[in-house]
Amino acid sequence: MSLRLFLAILILAAAPAAGGWWAWKGRGPLRQEATVLVRKGANINQIADQLERDGVIRSASLFKLWARARKLQLIRGEYTFEPRASLSDVTGKLRRAEIHFTSVSIPEGAHAWAVQKRLKDFVPEDVFWTLWKSPRLARTAGFEDAESLEGLVAPATYKLHHAMEPEEIMLMLVEAFRNQVRPKLEGGPLPPYETLILASLVEKETKLPEEQPKVAGVYLKRLKIGMRLQCDPTSLYARWITGDLRFTAPTPEDIRRPSRFNTYTVKGLPPTPIAVPSPSAIAAAKEPLSGKDLYFVATGRGGHSFAANLRDHNRNVGTYRKELARQKKAIRG
Numbered sequence: 001m002s003l004r005l006f007l008a009i010l011i012l013a014a015a016p017a018a019g020g021w022w023a024w025k026g027r028g029p030l031r032q033e034a035t036v037l038v039r040k041g042a043n044i045n046q047i048a049d050q051l052e053r054d055g056v057i058r059s060a061s062l063f064k065l066w067a068r069a070r071k072l073q074l075i076r077g078e079y080t081f082e083p084r085a086s087l088s089d090v091t092g093k094l095r096r097a098e099i100h101f102t103s104v105s106i107p108e109g110a111h112a113w114a115v116q117k118r119l120k121d122f123v124p125e126d127v128f129w130t131l132w133k134s135p136r137l138a139r140t141a142g143f144e145d146a147e148s149l150e151g152l153v154a155p156a157t158y159k160l161h162h163a164m165e166p167e168e169i170m171l172m173l174v175e176a177f178r179n180q181v182r183p184k185l186e187g188g189p190l191p192p193y194e195t196l197i198l199a200s201l202v203e204k205e206t207k208l209p210e211e212q213p214k215v216a217g218v219y220l221k222r223l224k225i226g227m228r229l230q231c232d233p234t235s236l237y238a239r240w241i242t243g244d245l246r247f248t249a250p251t252p253e254d255i256r257r258p259s260r261f262n263t264y265t266v267k268g269l270p271p272t273p274i275a276v277p278s279p280s281a282i283a284a285a286k287e288p289l290s291g292k293d294l295y296f297v298a299t300g301r302g303g304h305s306f307a308a309n310l311r312d313h314n315r316n317v318g319t320y321r322k323e324l325a326r327q328k329k330a331i332r333g
Helices: 003-025 044-053 060-069 087-095 112-118 125-132 135-141 166-180 192-205 212-225 232-240 252-256 279-286 310-332
Strands: 034-038 077-081 102-106 156-160 295-298 304-307
Touching: 034 044, 044 060, 060 087, 077 087, 102 112, 112 125, 125 166, 135 166, 156 166, 192 212, 192 232, 192 279, 212 279, 212 295, 212 304, 232 252, 295 310, 304 310
Parallel strands: none
Antiparallel strands: 034 077, 102 156, 295 304
């Protein structure tokens, strides 16, 4: 046999192996980054066809052969594939369950509309508002009689992916509340749910931890003597539930609006929290600073002035207005 013929036979024999190696390790057809969702209940055939349809792999048939040979267990999730990813890269990412997560933060002080906005890429708006009123989710949070999930989500950063179901995401938020926040509401002067409501008012009135017990003390004293709380943030909340989502300072119309949530027009606490309270606000609601103060007003410099009587309060209001006037004058230069 001539050397030339021997080499030709050797090349022909090696061709299938080389072709197999190229199909497995060669650059794939994907031209730009792509995301594929493996949803609950998806099977090998469905994912293989989807990967081929989306241009991630060339051959669904080859993928199916490999997946069945390796007994691939699909893990539900969101998978991101780089341009030109080989079939080996694609199958390896699925086998290792390298799921792409997005971090979504629910901050202290967030109310329903802020939570909805932060979850909009994962929970459709209409579904969100349906789940927000879910008795089952409220019961999971630990307050079965709560009329909404307002205040019943834990302030935290959550890792989400787009293959998750909306109800699963909302359940994650309320379970975090049940585990991290609910136990901390016990032991105060008010029942746990009322403690949560009071803490939400404190949270929206001041972010200063050193002031929060004093604010809680003023509100608790007013509750005891039957005086309206006159909490500005509740008048804004009453505006928002009408569908008017202007996030501006309260107007005279807001102050006068008849609403279960507006503590200028009704006595007692609102029927639900008005935001997600911070741990320091919850601590303040559990241990309010008792004293003579019945009033407080912003200083215009980041804090509040407290007073035991209306005369001193009016003086503090005058000082606050002068400070605002001074700041406006300084801005005009």
